[in-house]
Amino acid sequence: MSSSVSAAENVQNKRQGMLGKLISLLIRIFMILLFSLFLSVIFEWMGIYFFWNNEGWHHSEQMFKVELGWLNDSFKQSLLMAEPVTTAHWLLDQAYTWGFEKTGFVEFTQKARYNSMYGSDISSTLSSIYITIEDYLMAIIYVTLTFIVRLSVLILSIPLFALASLTGITEGLVRRDLRRFGAGRESSFIYHRAKRYIPTLTVAPWLIYLSCPISVNPLLILMPCAFALGLAITITAATFKKYL
Secondary structure, three states: OHHHHHHHHHHHHHHHHHHHHHHHHHHHHHHHHHHHHHHHHHHHHHHHHHOOOOOOOHHHHHHHHHHHHHHHHHOOOOOOOOOHHHHHHHHHHHHHHHHHHOOOHHHHHHHHHHHHHHOOHHHHHHHHHHHHHHHHHHHHHHHHHHHHHHHHHHHHOHHHHHHHHHHHHHHHHHHHHHHHHOOOOOOHHHHHHHHHHHHHHHHHHHHHHHHOOOOOOHHHHHHHHHHHHHHHHHHHHHOOOOOO
16 A cells, blocks of 8 residues: 555656756746847847947848848748748737837837927927937847747757757767777767767857847858757767666
8 A cells, every 4th residue: 555655656756857847948948038138139239339330220120121031031831830931920920019019119119209309398308318229229129029030940940950969869879889899999078078068059059049139041050050969969879888
């Protein structure tokens, strides 16, 4: 009787442990995305202040259009969803509606711009302050929309990284078997170093691509990162213990 109760408790603890790990993973993913968005806004503000002051917020607007064009041209089909472009546009509409229209952000910018030209002295003074920071506020809108476009691209590229990982582990296990039967030497140093890079190479494309302050073809970032991830997995699997 006691053995059955303990077995049930073990199963329940395992389920709670798996649920806790899943929740922890989701929280980490959310924090990575939030941090990437924060970096995107900060980098764009720094660019407006130091590099493209003449362009202002139009730089982020142009970047959004370029990124959206790459999404429309390169991701017309996907293994994850039937109509990826349509889904991405729906997400953009929802983000703009709930993030900027429903919150009154767009209305505020329109009123401030109007008051700066036709308002009273007090309202014109307040609006002139807005005009000073208009580039930074408007950049938030287009940086956020660009972030959603890039996030859609990364989600659609998950099969690429899955294929790179599968290819890497297959190649690595084959090399491991050849090393076993060929009396090859083990190298725990190489194994641990290669294993350490796998989480970094998994997160790197998300941070780099989402936070990049200029328009970059996603293939220039995703392909090298997928290759590096597959290579790290290959080395890790190939240098794993000869005997378990």
